[in-house]
Amino acid sequence: MDDDSRTTRWERRTEVPLAVASMLFLTSYAIRVLAHGLPEFWRSACLAVTLGTWTLFALDYTVRWRLSGSGPRFVTAHWLDTVVLVLPLLRPLRVVKVYETVRRRRGGPRLALHARVITYAGLAVALLGFAGALAVYQQERGAPGATIRTFGDAVWWTCATLATVGYGDVAPVTAAGRVVAVGLMACGLALLGAVTGSFSSWLLQVFSSEEGGGANGKPPGG
Amino acid sequence: MDDDSRTTRWERRTEVPLAVASMLFLTSYAIRVLAHGLPEFWRSACLAVTLGTWTLFALDYTVRWRLSGSGPRFVTAHWLDTVVLVLPLLRPLRVVKVYETVRRRRGGPRLALHARVITYAGLAVALLGFAGALAVYQQERGAPGATIRTFGDAVWWTCATLATVGYGDVAPVTAAGRVVAVGLMACGLALLGAVTGSFSSWLLQVFSSEEGGGANGKPPGG
Amino acid sequence: MDDDSRTTRWERRTEVPLAVASMLFLTSYAIRVLAHGLPEFWRSACLAVTLGTWTLFALDYTVRWRLSGSGPRFVTAHWLDTVVLVLPLLRPLRVVKVYETVRRRRGGPRLALHARVITYAGLAVALLGFAGALAVYQQERGAPGATIRTFGDAVWWTCATLATVGYGDVAPVTAAGRVVAVGLMACGLALLGAVTGSFSSWLLQVFSSEEGGGANGKPPGG
Amino acid sequence: MDDDSRTTRWERRTEVPLAVASMLFLTSYAIRVLAHGLPEFWRSACLAVTLGTWTLFALDYTVRWRLSGSGPRFVTAHWLDTVVLVLPLLRPLRVVKVYETVRRRRGGPRLALHARVITYAGLAVALLGFAGALAVYQQERGAPGATIRTFGDAVWWTCATLATVGYGDVAPVTAAGRVVAVGLMACGLALLGAVTGSFSSWLLQVFSSEEGGGANGKPPGG
Numbered sequence: 001m002d003d004d005s006r007t008t009r010w011e012r013r014t015e016v017p018l019a020v021a022s023m024l025f026l027t028s029y030a031i032r033v034l035a036h037g038l039p040e041f042w043r044s045a046c047l048a049v050t051l052g053t054w055t056l057f058a059l060d061y062t063v064r065w066r067l068s069g070s071g072p073r074f075v076t077a078h079w080l081d082t083v084v085l086v087l088p089l090l091r092p093l094r095v096v097k098v099y100e101t102v103r104r105r106r107g108g109p110r111l112a113l114h115a116r117v118i119t120y121a122g123l124a125v126a127l128l129g130f131a132g133a134l135a136v137y138q139q140e141r142g143a144p145g146a147t148i149r150t151f152g153d154a155v156w157w158t159c160a161t162l163a164t165v166g167y168g169d170v171a172p173v174t175a176a177g178r179v180v181a182v183g184l185m186a187c188g189l190a191l192l193g194a195v196t197g198s199f200s201s202w203l204l205q206v207f208s209s210e211e212g213g214g215a216n217g218k219p220p221g222g
Numbered sequence: 223m224d225d226d227s228r229t230t231r232w233e234r235r236t237e238v239p240l241a242v243a244s245m246l247f248l249t250s251y252a253i254r255v256l257a258h259g260l261p262e263f264w265r266s267a268c269l270a271v272t273l274g275t276w277t278l279f280a281l282d283y284t285v286r287w288r289l290s291g292s293g294p295r296f297v298t299a300h301w302l303d304t305v306v307l308v309l310p311l312l313r314p315l316r317v318v319k320v321y322e323t324v325r326r327r328r329g330g331p332r333l334a335l336h337a338r339v340i341t342y343a344g345l346a347v348a349l350l351g352f353a354g355a356l357a358v359y360q361q362e363r364g365a366p367g368a369t370i371r372t373f374g375d376a377v378w379w380t381c382a383t384l385a386t387v388g389y390g391d392v393a394p395v396t397a398a399g400r401v402v403a404v405g406l407m408a409c410g411l412a413l414l415g416a417v418t419g420s421f422s423s424w425l426l427q428v429f430s431s432e433e434g435g436g437a438n439g440k441p442p443g444g
Numbered sequence: 445m446d447d448d449s450r451t452t453r454w455e456r457r458t459e460v461p462l463a464v465a466s467m468l469f470l471t472s473y474a475i476r477v478l479a480h481g482l483p484e485f486w487r488s489a490c491l492a493v494t495l496g497t498w499t500l501f502a503l504d505y506t507v508r509w510r511l512s513g514s515g516p517r518f519v520t521a522h523w524l525d526t527v528v529l530v531l532p533l534l535r536p537l538r539v540v541k542v543y544e545t546v547r548r549r550r551g552g553p554r555l556a557l558h559a560r561v562i563t564y565a566g567l568a569v570a571l572l573g574f575a576g577a578l579a580v581y582q583q584e585r586g587a588p589g590a591t592i593r594t595f596g597d598a599v600w601w602t603c604a605t606l607a608t609v610g611y612g613d614v615a616p617v618t619a620a621g622r623v624v625a626v627g628l629m630a631c632g633l634a635l636l637g638a639v640t641g642s643f644s645s646w647l648l649q650v651f652s653s654e655e656g657g658g659a660n661g662k663p664p665g666g
Numbered sequence: 667m668d669d670d671s672r673t674t675r676w677e678r679r680t681e682v683p684l685a686v687a688s689m690l691f692l693t694s695y696a697i698r699v700l701a702h703g704l705p706e707f708w709r710s711a712c713l714a715v716t717l718g719t720w721t722l723f724a725l726d727y728t729v730r731w732r733l734s735g736s737g738p739r740f741v742t743a744h745w746l747d748t749v750v751l752v753l754p755l756l757r758p759l760r761v762v763k764v765y766e767t768v769r770r771r772r773g774g775p776r777l778a779l780h781a782r783v784i785t786y787a788g789l790a791v792a793l794l795g796f797a798g799a800l801a802v803y804q805q806e807r808g809a810p811g812a813t814i815r816t817f818g819d820a821v822w823w824t825c826a827t828l829a830t831v832g833y834g835d836v837a838p839v840t841a842a843g844r845v846v847a848v849g850l851m852a853c854g855l856a857l858l859g860a861v862t863g864s865f866s867s868w869l870l871q872v873f874s875s876e877e878g879g880g881a882n883g884k885p886p887g888g
Contacts, residue, residue, distance in 0.1 A: 114425075117425065152841060152844075161387055163830060163852070164386050165610075165832035165854065166387035166388050166390075167389070167833070167834030169813075171391040178381075182378075182381045185381060190417065192858065193417040193420070193421040195858070195859040196421070196422060197423075197863075198863075199863030200644060201426040203783065204871075336647075369613075386608050387832075388610050388832070390612040390834055393611045400600045404600075411636065414636065414639070414640065415640040415643040416643055418643070419645075422640075422644040423648040427648075591835075608830050609831070610826060612835050617835075622822045626822075629826065630829070633861050634861065636861070636862060637858075637864070641863075641867075641868070642869060644870075645870040648870060649870075
């Protein structure tokens, strides 16, 4: 895409600080939600860290926008970055990209497409699921008539939602919790699509290579 | 299809009035269902608008049937128009078609197939979901033993149904509500098929292009 | 497959009687389950018709086995016929085959693959769903603590199961009802696979034909 | 893969004892969970057999690791064996491999890819489902407020989970039971992917062969 040297240099320099910041973001948010008995001072500190790291992400986004010099089209052209800005929990997804860059520099082969899709989908679902469970738990724990009362309940409910199983023994009752839930359902649909699509394209590939001659029936993650 | 000039001219002339009519249709139906405290006069006005706009759609369908001059086969040959006649809420789907026509005239490229499928599926599901939630809410709100008591409940239940999650914490209890629900389940299955199918065909495409040489791993919405 | 003239002649002769028999089979079973107030005589008559038509199916299967002269391998080679013998409700699926034979004789084109898959899947799911609802209702209606109390409940539950939504507001509680339910779940999975697979292969086809040159974006049912 | 003669010889010699051991493993675990009134002596015997057979699997894994002489990379290169070591219930999956080896020696053709995928998926899901039902039942039967009270309930719940239907009329309430449940949900997603993927690739194959000329519309299991 933009092999502009200034953008590349900026990205190389900010890689490590931003990875640390995204870890801090997730940790501070989790502490704020999960540690009930925390004194008010530490709770405020967590909030400050959360907001501070998010400001860093916004700054990074602005700088790269300026460097690209491409005006309002930047938002749609770098839609993945825009999504990451709004949902900073997805930032660790960049780890896969970094790992691949390192690997290619050493002359190693690229990860197979299926392995990459499954790695991305697995990581994204794990991170979004954790964040979704946190957010739903924060909304539901004090609500009257709530069935999600512990963080364990929230995680259990998140797993049932992402797998599109949906037992309904626990379910959000507040409006905010249900909005988060709809987001998680969309993730579940996408996860299902990724799993099914990978399987289907892998089968087709194996089949055509079997027909061609070499019969290498290695499964997708092999 | 039918590049007959009279049909084309008719379609160009009715495009804008019918788009306005379909917006009126949806709005008047929503107002009638959602505004409880509305005086009887306004409720009747809403009903009149709903029926009036639907009559417009029926008229447009009849005129195009006549212009095509193809007898009873028109119903199956233009099955999408027939579906739109019965479910006028799907009419806004034509927006995608109009947008594409405009774009091609300006020499811009067609939307990628995956982008189109996802845009159509997303729009159709949003419109059908909204209409389904309205219809279920209308049937359920007065029923004894109903669990869907507010419009928020109806929207929440619709989302859980379309994602095939189905918690069951709220569910329709009347016969009419359940018939609408079965229609929404069919939409959910189709949505799942669209998401999964797009993913799978996108993966296969990327794979074959990677094997060919160029390694452009852009995701479907890119 | 077996273009042996005796088998073909047998099949042509038995086509109509067996189609009538399968309709009788389904109707008599439905009457026995649904008509509560039926006098004992008519109930026994229905049972006799059900068993009698099934005996006809078994006879037809045996005759065709003999005519084929292929020993025990017939069971696996004609697995679809074996399945139809055990689940005679699937016999109406043959209607699609008959319709196609007629069409080809008249020189008409074959139905498109997607149209055929969707027609078969739709018919099979409708028939199995109806039979499953009947069977579950028969098991559940007298059970203590049952939530499926009317045939409407059974149909509603069947739809939710086939779409893999599974609200759980009504669910079978008897062992026999749950065995039927597991069969319906398997049908639901297969239906999902058929819908998704058709969509995915249709998308890939359209894509390759678009790349080739002709841009005919007709949807599967068109 | 590793056609090293020592490894091959080891595998040929241990094939039968390990198959017997895996049957013993599953049987002793099932007896321990299901036979409530068993005297303490027999319960301990079952536990001993379970642990003993697992030690055999670990020994076999170690020996093959040594014979391969490939260091720590063995764990990822033979990831299927590693998974089987941790979940010995999957060992019977090897039966498919053994059956195919025998068939090929006799000059018979390989099973079609779809038949193999469906056989593997079906066997794996049946074994994992049975083991999952046992494990969940063991965790839940004594828990306060549990809805899974009999082994029949556990099997019913497992089927609803694997089909991603998830009624929620019975659902695990203990933390350990829910962890097993999440594993079963992942199996359900994979099963859905396998069913859908097989269907989709089979459709594409049939389509391309129909276009090519020969119209052989045999279904996947034919």
